[in-house]
Amino acid sequence: xxxxxxxxxxxxxxxxxxxxxxxxxxxxxxxxxxxxxxxxxxxxxxxxxxxxxxxxxxxxxxxxxxxxxxxxxxxxxxxxxxxxxxxxxxxxxxxxxxxxxxxxxxxxxxxxxx
Numbered sequence: 001x002x003x004x005x006x007x008x009x010x011x012x013x014x015x016x017x018x019x020x021x022x023x024x025x026x027x028x029x030x031x032x033x034x035x036x037x038x039x040x041x042x043x044x045x046x047x048x049x050x051x052x053x054x055x056x057x058x059x060x061x062x063x064x065x066x067x068x069x070x071x072x073x074x075x076x077x078x079x080x081x082x083x084x085x086x087x088x089x090x091x092x093x094x095x096x097x098x099x100x101x102x103x104x105x106x107x108x109x110x111x112x113x114x
Contacts, residue, residue, distance in 0.1 A: 016051070032061050034090030035099065038068040045101050053098050064093035067102075 020027055033052050037045060056063045071085045 027055075028059065030055075030059065030061060032064065032091070032094045034064045034066065034087060034094070036066050036068070036086045036090070037102070042103055045103060049099055049101050056096070057098070060096070062094035062096050063099050064090040064095070065099050066090045066093070 033056060035048065035052055037048065040048065052063055055061070066086050066089045070089060071082065073082055073085075
């Protein structure tokens with residue numbers, strides 16, 4: 001199991017390519033993608049889902065999704081335990097499909113009309 005996170009969100013594809021080089025794994029060896037969409041912006045949600053859906057379809061691999069409210073997290077829960085909970089729930093949901101977006105916030109892409 002490998003976890004991919006981003007500190008710099010501006011160049012997602014470059015970050016993915018660098019990540020694979022760093023951990024020395026070929027993209028074709030990925031057997032599935034589990035998404036944990038927690039508090040992403042409208043644009044971030046679209047980016048993550050677009051790349052995951054295209055990758056899943058192109059590489060013929062299953063996708064799974066876990067939502068924040070489906071995982072019990074307390075202040076004492078370690079990051080390792082959170083990741084394991086996401087993985088355990090997500091691997092049961094892996095299937096070949098397209099994941100449609102669910103937005104947790106209102107889009108902030110236009111000016112409000114007065």
